[in-house]
Amino acid sequence: MARRLKLERTPMSKLPPEERITTFEEVALGYTPEEAIIEAERCLLCKRPPCVAGCPVSIDIPSFIELIKKGDFIGAVKKIKEANPLPAICGRVCPQEDQCEMKCVVGIKGQPVAIGRLERFVADYEASQGEVEIPPRPAPKGKKVAIIGSGPAGLTCASELAKKGYYVTIFEALHKPGGVLMYGIPQFRLPKEIVAREIDYVQKLGVEIFTNFVVGKTRTLDELMSEDGYEAAFVATGAGYPRFMGIPGENLLGIYSANEFLTRINLMRAYKFPDYDTPIKVGKRVVVVGAGNVAMDAARSALRAGAEKVTIVYRRSRKEMTARIEEIENAEEEGVELKILTNPVRYIGDEDGWVKEVEVIKMKLGEPDESGRRRPIPIEGSEYRIPVDTVVIAIGQVPNPIVPQTTPGLETTRHGTIVANPKTHATTREGVFTGGDIMTGAATVILAAGSGKTAAKYIDYYLTHKDEPGIWEKIFKGEV
Amino acid sequence: MGYKILKKRVLGPGSKLMEIEAPFVAKAAKPGQFIILRVFEKGERIPLTIARTDRERGVVTIIFQEVGKTTIHLGLLNEGDELADFVGPLGKPTDIENYGTVVAIGGGFGTAVLLPLVTALKKAGNKVITIIGARTKELVLLEDEMKKIVDEVLITTDDGSYGMKGLVTDGLKFLMDREKVDAVYAVGPVPMMKAVADMTRGPGIKTIVSLNPIMVDGTGMCGACRVEVGGKTKFACVDGPEFDAHEVNFDLLMKRLKMYRKEEQYSLELFKKRLEKEAV
Numbered sequence: 001m002a003r004r005l006k007l008e009r010t011p012m013s014k015l016p017p018e019e020r021i022t023t024f025e026e027v028a029l030g031y032t033p034e035e036a037i038i039e040a041e042r043c044l045l046c047k048r049p050p051c052v053a054g055c056p057v058s059i060d061i062p063s064f065i066e067l068i069k070k071g072d073f074i075g076a077v078k079k080i081k082e083a084n085p086l087p088a089i090c091g092r093v094c095p096q097e098d099q100c101e102m103k104c105v106v107g108i109k110g111q112p113v114a115i116g117r118l119e120r121f122v123a124d125y126e127a128s129q130g131e132v133e134i135p136p137r138p139a140p141k142g143k144k145v146a147i148i149g150s151g152p153a154g155l156t157c158a159s160e161l162a163k164k165g166y167y168v169t170i171f172e173a174l175h176k177p178g179g180v181l182m183y184g185i186p187q188f189r190l191p192k193e194i195v196a197r198e199i200d201y202v203q204k205l206g207v208e209i210f211t212n213f214v215v216g217k218t219r220t221l222d223e224l225m226s227e228d229g230y231e232a233a234f235v236a237t238g239a240g241y242p243r244f245m246g247i248p249g250e251n252l253l254g255i256y257s258a259n260e261f262l263t264r265i266n267l268m269r270a271y272k273f274p275d276y277d278t279p280i281k282v283g284k285r286v287v288v289v290g291a292g293n294v295a296m297d298a299a300r301s302a303l304r305a306g307a308e309k310v311t312i313v314y315r316r317s318r319k320e321m322t323a324r325i326e327e328i329e330n331a332e333e334e335g336v337e338l339k340i341l342t343n344p345v346r347y348i349g350d351e352d353g354w355v356k357e358v359e360v361i362k363m364k365l366g367e368p369d370e371s372g373r374r375r376p377i378p379i380e381g382s383e384y385r386i387p388v389d390t391v392v393i394a395i396g397q398v399p400n401p402i403v404p405q406t407t408p409g410l411e412t413t414r415h416g417t418i419v420a421n422p423k424t425h426a427t428t429r430e431g432v433f434t435g436g437d438i439m440t441g442a443a444t445v446i447l448a449a450g451s452g453k454t455a456a457k458y459i460d461y462y463l464t465h466k467d468e469p470g471i472w473e474k475i476f477k478g479e480v
Numbered sequence: 481m482g483y484k485i486l487k488k489r490v491l492g493p494g495s496k497l498m499e500i501e502a503p504f505v506a507k508a509a510k511p512g513q514f515i516i517l518r519v520f521e522k523g524e525r526i527p528l529t530i531a532r533t534d535r536e537r538g539v540v541t542i543i544f545q546e547v548g549k550t551t552i553h554l555g556l557l558n559e560g561d562e563l564a565d566f567v568g569p570l571g572k573p574t575d576i577e578n579y580g581t582v583v584a585i586g587g588g589f590g591t592a593v594l595l596p597l598v599t600a601l602k603k604a605g606n607k608v609i610t611i612i613g614a615r616t617k618e619l620v621l622l623e624d625e626m627k628k629i630v631d632e633v634l635i636t637t638d639d640g641s642y643g644m645k646g647l648v649t650d651g652l653k654f655l656m657d658r659e660k661v662d663a664v665y666a667v668g669p670v671p672m673m674k675a676v677a678d679m680t681r682g683p684g685i686k687t688i689v690s691l692n693p694i695m696v697d698g699t700g701m702c703g704a705c706r707v708e709v710g711g712k713t714k715f716a717c718v719d720g721p722e723f724d725a726h727e728v729n730f731d732l733l734m735k736r737l738k739m740y741r742k743e744e745q746y747s748l749e750l751f752k753k754r755l756e757k758e759a760v
Contacts, residue, residue, distance in 0.1 A: 212567035260702035279743035353735035
């Protein structure tokens with residue numbers, strides 16, 4: 001090699017913590033063109049690139065990085081969009097450290113190439129250049145596909161199918177498309193303007209989006225397929241049903257599910273009340289229960305919405321926290337306190353029904369449980385109380401039951417996820433495919449996108465071979 | 481898709497009726513279900529019961545009381561204006577059975593909710609008696625509409641200015657003394673529904689109430705609408721809005737409805753000031 005490999009990756013500038021907590025603006029500021037080229041130079045352009053194998057949507061990573069090296073940023077983003085319609089989103093919220101970057105050869109001796117930051121850079125660069133180029137429309141196939149849910153799985157599946165020439169309609173229950181990208185992930189981590197921009201791209205590919213349309217209520221999946229002419233459907237309604245712990249006092253005023261807390265802030269813009277009509281109660285002292293990405297989002301949102309003290313309460317140890325390390329660091333930098341090995345046992349309210357204290361108990365770790373993580377065990381007699389104004393419960397979500405409940409023959413597991421073949425994503429109902437969190441249980445944006453892409457491939461296969469006898473059985477068994 | 485206001489009518493002081501163009505909702509709606517709307521881009525999502533639907537015309541009728549910023553804002557819109565959002569039908573439809581004699585109670589504004597319900601109950605073969613309760617005569621809603629559908633309409637007013645003097649529970653007691661009542665539906669203010677539930681619990685008369693907690697999405701996503709029924713937490717938007725009155729924790733519901741009282745008042749004051757300014 002002519003030059004010595006730089007072991008350190010190019011840093012990306014971030015807003016300083018003290019400035020961050022006063023605003024909902026994005027924390028990470030992204031690369032400049034110069035920084036992007038310097039970082040791209042670190043890529044070895046491996047002939048058999050392990051990073052691509054680590055990507056759930058198989059982006060041709062070395063090719064796009066090579067284009068960045070040459071300064072062809074638009075060429076680079078087009079290369080990414082061949083595989084992924086949502087680069088500005090995925091560049092921001094993918095856990096690259098567990099995927100492409102984990103497999104990076106440079107990462108063996110030094111820090112892996114910052115693939116996510118480069119992906120984000122080219123997507124933002126393209127948008128800053130004005131009009132985004134739309135690939136030419138293929139010849140129409142004359143077949144309609146219904147996509148239920150406009151989150152990452154639905155958007156990806158829809159754009160793949162539109163690119164193949166299908167007539168695609170996305171049905172979204174809320175008033176804005178984007179699913180968890182819109183209501184769940186906060187502005188400071190994923191600006192809503194960026195989500196809107198990438199959804200606009202999907203629409204320009206020819207995808208039609210109906211908002212305010214709750215499949216199962218406004219129209220059933222059966223009606224869409226038997227009366228409205230949709231020959232296949234993709235159910236991607238996500239894991240948006242909040243879980244509560246079932247402990248005393250959980251319905252006191254001031255106790256939110258993370259979904260409600262974040263939806264009020266992100267989708268309804270409650271932090272701009274009274275300019276926006278939707279209110280939220282944040283108070284001075286906030287306790288967030290749980291330690292996943294959603295908990296970090298809720299804790300950091302609470303700080304920005306005016307809380308003085310935000311405490312995360314988690315029943316296991318730091319090692320078992322499921323949030324991305326970067327997000328935990330961001331939260332701690334901003335002043336969020338972590339109380340690990342601590343679990344709520346009950347909430348105590350005042351005479352008007354407002355929560356005023358949470359009683360917690362200290363925990364210790366025992367033998368590993370079925371998840372492989374060490375089981376937390378309460379330490380008897382270690383209870384104490386934390387004074388609070390607001391509590392946010394972020395202990396996970398389960399699938400929304402509306403579509404399965406209103407679609408006879410669509411079988412679900414005991415966890416509420418839809419039964420599907422892991423290879424083809426075909427369900428127990430002919431013509432119906434699934435993907436994203438309602439198939440896998442709560443996971444990440446990119447896994448959902450990847451599963452939308454896989455389903456699109458087999459939806460195309462099904463619609464091409466629909467007239468062959470026994471075709472659904474074959475697809476359901478994965479024998480294709 | 482615009483959700484156009486096709487018709488607007490004043491029903492009484494502070495209560496209005498609107499017909500909204502929403503063909504999908506009109507086609508799918510069943511008694512007991514509700515919609516969620518947003519008046520404008522910065523608006524909040526509020527649930528309102530479906531009072532009537534016309535499938536052929538693709539029209540949904542809503543009836544609302546102007547009590548807060550959003551409903552006052554809604555009431556200021558005119559025929560031809562469009563709502564930002566209108567989604568539904570949400571919630572579980574009412575289980576309609578032939579019980580025998582059913583008393584359907586509408587307290588104040590709750591009467592609007594009863595229209596599709598009593599229509600369905602009549603169709604199922606029930607004898608239906610409606611009690612319409614209001615503070616005073618001019619607040620009695622939908623009497624004529626109701627009379628066209630049910631077997632008997634009993635009016636109660638707090639001040640005795642019209643019909644029987646007293647509360648809806650006095651009307652119910654009168655009916656229970658007069659004849660055998662097999663089931664009761666009650667829709668209205670929480671204290672009224674609670675009082676009805678207390679009255680029918682002893683004799684064991686099946687009683688259904690339609691609950692109106694604060695909601696955001698209305699599809700089970702947020703849990704804002706949690707209510708306690710039989711000691712268990714339920715989401716009114718997907719498990720309800722109708723529940724067995726004898727199992728509902730009404731005190732909790734009353735408290736939870738007050739969660740944003742301060743913000744609601746503040747928002748309303750600002751809005752009124754703005755309206756005054758604009759009027760000048």
